[in-house]
Amino acid sequence: MPYINIRLAGTLTNEQKQQIAAEVTDTMERIAHKPKSYVYITFDEKPHEDWAIGGKLLGNNK
Amino acid sequence: MPYINIRLAGTLTNEQKQQIAAEVTDTMERIAHKPKSYVYITFDEKPHEDWAIGGKLLGNNK
Amino acid sequence: MPYINIRLAGTLTNEQKQQIAAEVTDTMERIAHKPKSYVYITFDEKPHEDWAIGGKLLGNNK
Amino acid sequence: MPYINIRLAGTLTNEQKQQIAAEVTDTMERIAHKPKSYVYITFDEKPHEDWAIGGKLLGNNK
Amino acid sequence: MPYINIRLAGTLTNEQKQQIAAEVTDTMERIAHKPKSYVYITFDEKPHEDWAIGGKLLGNNK
Amino acid sequence: MPYINIRLAGTLTNEQKQQIAAEVTDTMERIAHKPKSYVYITFDEKPHEDWAIGGKLLGNNK
Numbered sequence: 001m002p003y004i005n006i007r008l009a010g011t012l013t014n015e016q017k018q019q020i021a022a023e024v025t026d027t028m029e030r031i032a033h034k035p036k037s038y039v040y041i042t043f044d045e046k047p048h049e050d051w052a053i054g055g056k057l058l059g060n061n062k
Numbered sequence: 063m064p065y066i067n068i069r070l071a072g073t074l075t076n077e078q079k080q081q082i083a084a085e086v087t088d089t090m091e092r093i094a095h096k097p098k099s100y101v102y103i104t105f106d107e108k109p110h111e112d113w114a115i116g117g118k119l120l121g122n123n124k
Numbered sequence: 125m126p127y128i129n130i131r132l133a134g135t136l137t138n139e140q141k142q143q144i145a146a147e148v149t150d151t152m153e154r155i156a157h158k159p160k161s162y163v164y165i166t167f168d169e170k171p172h173e174d175w176a177i178g179g180k181l182l183g184n185n186k
Numbered sequence: 187m188p189y190i191n192i193r194l195a196g197t198l199t200n201e202q203k204q205q206i207a208a209e210v211t212d213t214m215e216r217i218a219h220k221p222k223s224y225v226y227i228t229f230d231e232k233p234h235e236d237w238a239i240g241g242k243l244l245g246n247n248k
Numbered sequence: 249m250p251y252i253n254i255r256l257a258g259t260l261t262n263e264q265k266q267q268i269a270a271e272v273t274d275t276m277e278r279i280a281h282k283p284k285s286y287v288y289i290t291f292d293e294k295p296h297e298d299w300a301i302g303g304k305l306l307g308n309n310k
Numbered sequence: 311m312p313y314i315n316i317r318l319a320g321t322l323t324n325e326q327k328q329q330i331a332a333e334v335t336d337t338m339e340r341i342a343h344k345p346k347s348y349v350y351i352t353f354d355e356k357p358h359e360d361w362a363i364g365g366k367l368l369g370n371n372k
Contacts, residue, residue: 001319001361001368003189003226007104008312012342014297018305019341025303027333031326032318040189040226041300042255049076051311052103053348055087057080058311063133063175063182065313065350069290070126070156078155085151093143094136100177102313102350111262113125114289115162117273119266120125127251127288131352138235142243149241164251164288165238166193173324176351179335181328187257187299187306194250198280200359204367205279211365213271217264218256227362228317237249239286244249 002034007044009051009058017043064096069106071113071120079105126158131168133175133182141167188220193230195237195244203229250282255292257299257306265291312344317354319361319368327353 004024012020025039048059066086074082087101110121128148136144149163172183190210198206211225234245252272260268273287296307314334322330335349358369 001226001317001363003228003317005315005317006312006338007314008342008344014305014307016341017297017300020337021300021305022303023337023341024334025300027330027337028316031329031333032322034318037302039300039302040187042189042294043298045298046104046311049079050105050107052079052083052087052101053311054099054101055084057076057083059076063131063170063177063350065131065352067129067131068126068152069128070158074156081155082151085155086148089144089147089151090130093140093147094132096132102311104313108125108290111265112291112293114265114269114273114287115125116285116287117270119262119269121262125288127290138243138245141235141238145238145243146241149238161240163238163240164249166232166251167236169236170352173327174353174355176327176331176335176349178347178349179332181324181331183324187255187301189255191253191255192250192276193252194280194282200367200369202279203359203362206275207362207367208365209275209279210272211362213268213275214254217267217271218260220256223364225362225364228356229360231360232249239249 001038002028002032004039004041005044006041007046009046009048011045012043064090064094064101066101066103067106068103069108071108071110073107074105126152126156126163128163128165129168130165131170133170133172135169136167187224188214190225190227191230192227193232195232195234197231198229249286250276250280252287252289253292254289255294257294257296259293260291312338312349314349314351315354316351317356319356319358321355322353
C-alpha cells in the first residue's frame with residue numbers, strides 16, 4: 001500500500017501516465033512516508049459517454 | 063461530490079446512460095441536497111464473463 | 125448486479141439513504157431493465173477532511 | 187498487483203479476515219500465477235444501514 | 249453482499265476466472281458465513297500500461 | 311473529473327492530506343491538462359487489520 005486509482009474521461013499517452021505515476025509516487029513517499037516500491041497506481045480511462053457531470057454525459061452527442 | 067459509480071454486466075445505450083444520469087443526479091439533489099453540478103457519475107459496463115454471482119460467471123458458456 | 129457505490133462528504137440520515145436507495149433502484153429497473161432484487165447499493169460517507177476539490181480539503185480548517 | 191477489495195455489511199473478526207486473506211491470496215497464486223507478495227487485499231466493513239439490496243437498506247429499522 | 253472486486257494487470261482465461269470465482273465464493277461462505285448466492289465478484293483486467301508499481305508503469309516499453 | 315482515490319493503511323494528518331491533495335491536483339493539471347476545479351480526491355484511511363499483503367494482515371497481532 002497505498003493503492004491509488006486515477007479515473008478520468010478520455011485517454012492519456014503512456015508518457016503522461018508514466019510521469020503522473022512517478023510524481024504521485026514521489027508525493028506519497030515524501031509526504032506520507034510510504035516506500036516507493038509499495039505504491040500501486042492504476043489508471044481507468046473512461047469513454048466520455050461513461051462519465052456524467054451535473055446529470056449530463058460528457059460524450060453524449062445525440 | 064458526490065461521486066457515484068454504476069457497475070453492471072452488459073451494455074447500455076447512450077440514451078439509457080443519459081436518463082439514468084439525469085434521474086440519479088436529480089435524486090441526489092432532491093434528497094441529499096447536493097448541487098447538481100457537483101455530482102459525478104461513472105458507468106462501468108463489464109463483460110458478462112467478468113461478473114460472477116454465486117460462484118458462477120454470468121457469461122461462462124464453456 | 126448492478127453494483128452502485130455512492131460516495132459523498134458528510135452524512136445522510138437513514139431516511140435519506142432509504143429514499144435514495146429506493147429511487148436509484150427504481151431507476152435501474154425502469155431504464156436498465158435490471159431486476160430490483162439484484163441491485164446492490166452502498167453508501168460511503170466520508171469526513172470532509174477526506175475529500176478534496178481543486179486541491180483543497182473540504183474540511184481543512186487549519 | 188493484483189488488488190482485491192472485499193466489501194461486506196457487518197463485521198468480521200481478525201481471525202476471519204486473516205483466514206480469508208490467506209485463502210484468497212493462495213487462490214490468486216495457484217490459479218492466476220501471481221506471486222503472493224504482490225497480492226494486496228483490503229476489507230471494507232460497512233454498517234448495515236449503508237448497504238441496500240432491492241431498494242431496501244439492510245439495517246433500516248425505522 | 250459481499251461485493252468483491254479483483255483487479256489485476258494482464259488477462260485471465262474464462263477458466264481461470266471461473267475457478268477463482270468458485271474458490272473465493274466458497275471462502276466467503278465457509279469463513280464469513282455469507283450465502284453463496286449473495287456473493288458478487290467482478291474482475292477488472294487492466295492493460296500493463298495502466299498499472300504502476302514503485303512509480304513505473306508495468307507496461308511502459310518506451 | 312478526474313476522480314482519484316487514495317487508499318492506505320494507517321492515518322494521515324490533515325496537513326499531510328492537504329499537501330498530497332495539492333500536489334496530486336497540480337500533477338493532474340500540469341501533465342493531464344485537467345482544470346484544477348474538476349479534480350476530486352478522496353482518502354480512505356484503513357485500519358491495519360483491514361489490509362493484507364502476501365496473505366497476512368498488516369495489523370494482525372494475535
